[in-house]
Structures are given as structure tokens and as C-alpha cells.
Amino acid sequence: MSGGTDDVNYFASVGYQNTDGIIITEGFERLNARLNVDAKLGDKFKTGVSFNGFTSDRDILGHDMRDLLRSYGVHPVYHTAESIAFVQGLDAQAQALGLEAFDDGYRGSTYEANSIYALEPGMAAQDWHYGRNNNGIGGSGDAGPAAKLDNTERWEKTFFGNVSSYLQYSIIDGLNIKTVLGGDLKDTQYYEHRLLGYDSRARTNQTYMDQTDLKVWSVLSETTLSYAKVIGKHDISAVAGIEFQTTKFVGTGLDGVNVPDEDILNYNLFDPADITVTERKETRARESVFGRINYAYDDKYLASVSIRRDGDSRFGANKKYATFPALSLGWNVHNESFMEDNDVLSKLKLRFSTGSLGTASFLGSYDALSLLDPSATYYGTGYLIPENVANPDLTWQTNTETNYGVDFGFLNNRFTLGIDYYTSDIEDILINQSISEVFGTSSIVLNSGDVRSSGWEFELNARVISNDDFSWSFNANLSTVETEITDLGGLDELPQAIYGQSGRGPVFRNYVGGGIGEMWGLETIGEVEMEYLADGTRHPNNQSGESYVVDQNGDGVIDNTKSVADGGDLVKIGQNTPDFYWGMSHNFSYKDFDMSLQFQGSHGAEVYNIDPLYYGSQWGGRLVSSFDADDNGIADHNGEHYTASRNQTDAMIQDASFIALRNITLGYTLKSEWVDKIGLSSVRAYVAASNLLYIMADNYTSYNPEGVATSGGDYLGPTTYGAQVGASPVVRSFTLGLNVNF
Ligand SMILES: [Ca+2]
Ligand SMILES: [Ca+2]
Secondary structure (H helix, E strand, O other): OEEEOOOEEEEEEEEEEEEEOOOOOOEEEEEEEEEEEEEEEOOOEEEEEEEEEEEEEEEOOOOOOHHHHOOOOOOOOEOOHHHHHHHHHHHHHHHHOOOOOOOOOOOOOOOOOOOHHHOOOOOEOOHHHHOOOOOOOOOOOOOOHHHHHHOEEEEEEEEEEEEEEEEEEEEEOOEEEEEEEEEEEEEEEEEEEEOHHHOOOOOHHHOEEEEEEEEEEEEEEEEEEEEEEEEOOEEEEEEEEEEEEEEEEEEEEEEEEOOOOOOOOOHHHOOHHHEEEEEEEEEEEEEEEEEEEEEEEOOOEEEEEEEEEEEEOOOOOOOOEEEEEEEEEEEEHHHOHHHOOOOOEEEEEEEEEEEEEEEOOOOOOOOOOOOEEEEOOOOOOOEEEEOOOOOOOOOOEEEEEEEEEEEEEEOOOOEEEEEEEEEEEEEOOEEEEOOOHHHOOOOEEEEOOEEEEEEEEEEEEEEEEEOOOEEEEEEEEEEEOEEEEEEOOOOOEOOOEEOOHHHOOOEEEOEOOOOOOEEEEEOEEEEOOHHHEOOHHHOOOOOOOEEEEOOOOOOOOOOOOOEHHHOOOEEEEEOOOOOEEEEEEEEEEEOOEEEEEEEEEEEOOEEEEOHHHHHHHOOOOOEOHHHHOOOOOEOOOOOOEEEEOOOOEHHHEEEOOEEEEEEEEEEEEOOHHHHHHOOOOEEEEEEEEEEEEEEEOOOOOOOOOOOOOOOOOOOOOHHHOOEEOOOOOOOOEEEEEEEEEO
């Protein structure tokens, strides 16, 4: 809704969205509202106020995808009369052969039934209902997918409100002063539980119930003075400003373990010693001054200079403030007299820019300070342990980007092409570093190095056909990127890290001369054949999970902790940086119909995909004893070394390249003479689909090559980026829509 008079304008909108997830426990609901009012107060003053807010409710899968994938395909999700008869019959056969009954000494959750003879149709199927490898056909021993879904819950409810106002005063023609004052509040409630029935071995210490409430308040004030003037062939504009921002975090968290196995879930039923209470109370402040001057002569020669100085409370006492300059130059060659008669080349522009900007990246409020963390002890007395080490020199991560560009336009700019080469130097990069066992802390943030990246960017635009009835235009872009660590603050290499479910990821190496987050591991020369497996039924996808590996330095032992140069057997096996990535969009119109297509692609990035261990091999490692009778790590039949694939091998590396048709939309706009008759201004109906086409690499075996893990206690940021652990699938959605304007 919008409207107004000469002096006052308003715009208001509300929106509602309700989406079910692709997994039954997932969903998203959101209600949002927006209101803008702008008013002129006489000739000199302008003012406005805007409000926007939303409430949202997100239901999240209570565990990662691989937990659903690891159950055996022979099990139903829920039992039926037939499947109950089958498991009871299988148990009877086992007992007739003198084998252990499935109910005895089982390794499995008793959720809903503690005996296979107590099962009823509709109950969750569990792996142990099928026996084990020595008396039945069970395999992982894991709880069934229904038991996992029923015994977990995770949701996040968010409220957000923002109010912003401005006042602008025109001092003289071309010179304006504007001040903006805004504030917002975001309140996030997060809840998660995992009950006894989730765990395959019904271990109480695997259960938890966590609840947090975090309020983030932020106040922003910005005042700018701006000037713009054209004097003959000189076009000058300038802006100077000052900005303040304060953010407060206030939160509480309740973490409970050993959840009582009762019908009622309530912290009051917990043992008080099993509940940890955390409080969060933080303030961050940022202040900046900035200025920029733009100058153009005759629309031929363009120049812009800017400088800003930023201060942030999160940095160390000595280094809170830093200055960031920037410069850009341009030459519109096509506006020169010698280009006037060129009918083909309608645009030729040369561009150069260089400048730096600072970022606090992921830095926490007090990462520069020495903190003490209160911890409970077994005797309930509590004590303080060091959580961080003071770093008064912790400072801005600075990114200096230099860009050389040229723009071409042909046939009155019907076709345009932009080519850019850039270098980006990140200095004093903020890295979460796990060096400090000496200090008793797990990791600290350091400015520990410089990283250089560089690449090419191409962009092509074309209005291929534009007739009255039919038009076709497209845009295509392609980028390349290469990164190199150029300095690590005096170190040759950061401490190597293994990230990925319980140490099953690659060895991440970050060293001077290498890229960020290189994945290293053992080179394999094939999989151990199924004939050497003690029991193939335990390997649901017929993969042994064991590979022959290369003893790179020939010393007779396999060492997966050191590179070949350092005396071990690790080689580089992959990296999650694409060789190039691209996007392409097409817009067509034919009479009253319109169609648009958006493609995206990425090529050459790799993931260390841990998922196949869960649904393919179940870890391997169960070989017949004659395979390696003397147990020296060398297969007796062919003399090759071998190891389980989970132990950092290239067998886990997969190609994460993809080509996606991100969006396709087909629309139809009602003829205006029809719309006028019913008193509307326009009506358009459309149908759209996302990811209708999604092509993955041949050797990629999970559901989402873009789903690289970025969370968990061992994750340290880009230095450990590239492992894939149970990512949610790529979502394909279809939308039917109607746009009506009154
Ligand atoms: Ca070796
Ligand atoms: Ca041997």
C-alpha cells in the first residue's frame, strides 16, 4: 500500500510465509511488516521515519542428515505386522541354531519396546530388532530413523524490530546535512533436546536439553555533510560523515544433561548438578569518521579519493583505531573526439582502483582481553579457569584490493563486456588458533598472517533481440580466484588440524606458500576387495571402507600425521577453492508472456565427504584374519599397506562442482484493457521453480555439494573449511504466484 500528497508520502506492506521442510521435522513461518513515511517540512527540511519488523519460527532437524542415512535399507521406518512377524521369525531361527536371542544383551535403544515380542505395528523399527552380525542381519546397532526423529527437537523463534529516522537540511543549493538515528532489537530463543530414545545404546549421558534466550540491542547514529556542484565541465561532489554504533548482548542459557526419562520435560526434574546456567552481557562500540571527493572533467576523466578512520572496542587497547584510504580513476575513452566516428565501439572505459577496508570478522566482544571462566567442579565448589589470553595488539584485519578494469560497449551498447583483474591482500588476518594447550585454553584469536588472492572477472551483457513482440537479453559472468598464504607472523605453518565428525576429516594444513585450508591425507591405490571382509552384510553399500595406501617415503610405516617433506606420508589431496565459478541469466518476453532463467555453476572445488562412511561402509576394519596374519599393517596377499578410509585418505575426496538452474519463472500479464475494466492497475500470474535442474559431478555421492560443514567445536573457520558432514539436501521448490496492483 502506498500513497501521499505533495509533501507527505507513505508506503506500508505486510508479508506472511509458511514453508514445510523436506524433512518432516523442518519448517519455517514468518510474518513481517514495513512502514515508511517521508515528509517535506517547508523548502529546507526533509524528514522521514521507517519501521520494519518480523517474527519467525524455524523448526530445525534435531541432528544431521547422515543420522537418517546410516540406517540399513532393509529396515522399515515403522514396523508393520509383516515386519514384526519377520524379525520374530528370524529370532526363532537364530535360537533354533543355538545362537543368542535378539533380546539378550542387545545393543540398542528400548524406545517404545524393550523386547521384539512387545512390538506393535506403528512402532519405530530399530537396528537391534534384526539381531547382530553374529546372530542376525542387523548392522550398525544404531537407533532407527523414527526413534531419532521422535526423540529430538530443535527450534528457533526470532523477533526483530527496527526503527530509523532521518532529518535533512538544505543549507544552500547543493550543500546538505543529514542525520540518521536508528535502533533495533533482535530477540532469539533457541531450544534443543535429545532424549534417551535417540541413542542406540540408551546412554543417559548422551541426552541433553538446552535453551537460550539472546537479546541484541543496537543503536546507530550517522551524520553526513554532502556537496554536489557542476561548474562548466567540472562535476564535483563530496561527502563527509561521522558514525557511532553501540551493540549490547544480553542473554541467558540453560544447558541440562542426563535428561530424566519421564513423560514431562522440565528442568525441575533434573539433578541440579546436571544443569549449567550461563549468562551473557556484552557491549560493543564502533565509531568512524569518513570523507570522499568525486571529480569528473567533461565526463572523460574521473577520479575519486576517500579516507575513513574506524575504531572498534573489540580490538586490543593499543590498536583499536585504524585508517583506510581508497583511490579510483577512470577514463571514458569513448567521449574523446578521436572516437566520435566509431560506429562499432560505443563504449571504451579504462578503470583503476585501489583501497583498503578493515573488518573485525568473527571476533567476539572480548577476544582481546584475558578472561576467566567459572567452571563447576565435581564437589560443587567451582573455580575460575583461564578462557583467553590478553592480546593488547589484536587489531583490524585489513583487506587491500587493487582492480584493473576495462569496459567495452558495441553497437550502441547493445553488447557490453567488462574485464577485470584484481589482487586482494588480507593483512593481519584474524585466525582462531588452537595453539594454547599451555595456557589451558582450546583456541585464541590472533592476527597471524597475510593472504593474497587474485583473479579475473568477466561480465557480458547483451540485448540480443528486441522487437515489439519478442525480446531476449542475457547477462553472464565468470570469476576465477587463487589464494596464497604469504605470511604467518613468523611461523612456517599453523598447527595442523583435523576437522570433521570425531576426527574423521582430512588433515587441514595452512602454510606459507600454500592455500587456505588445504586438505592433506594418504594417497590410495584402490579399495580392499570385498572377499577379504569378515562379514559383508555389515557393509550396506558393498564398500569395504578399507583402502590400500602408498608408503610415500618407503620407510615401511604409514604416518598420517606428517607431510612427505617432514618425514611422513601425507600428500595434498584436495582444496575447497573452485577453479572458476559463473552465473548466467536470460530474460525473454513474447507478447504478454515473460520468462527468466538463472543458472549458476562452480567448478574444481573439492569436499572431503564423510557421509559415505555412514551409508556405504560402516567404517570398515572388519577383515578376515588371514588378510594380515602377522598384523603389521601390510596385506599378506599383495604386500600393500592398508588403512580404513576414515583415516585421512584421498578416497574420501569428491568433486564438489555443480551446475544449477537456480530459478526459472514463467509469467503472464493480463492485458491492460481487461484490467482497467475491473478497476485494477495491473495483474500478473506466474509459476516459478528453484533448482529444477541440478547437475553434480559423477564421483559425488551425497545430496548437496555446496553443503560444507561450518560449525561444531573443532571448526576454526576458513583454515578448516572443506569437510562435508551430513549436509541437508539441495531444495527444489515450485511457486505459483499472483501480483495484483491496485
Ligand atoms: Ca612412510
Ligand atoms: Ca602382513
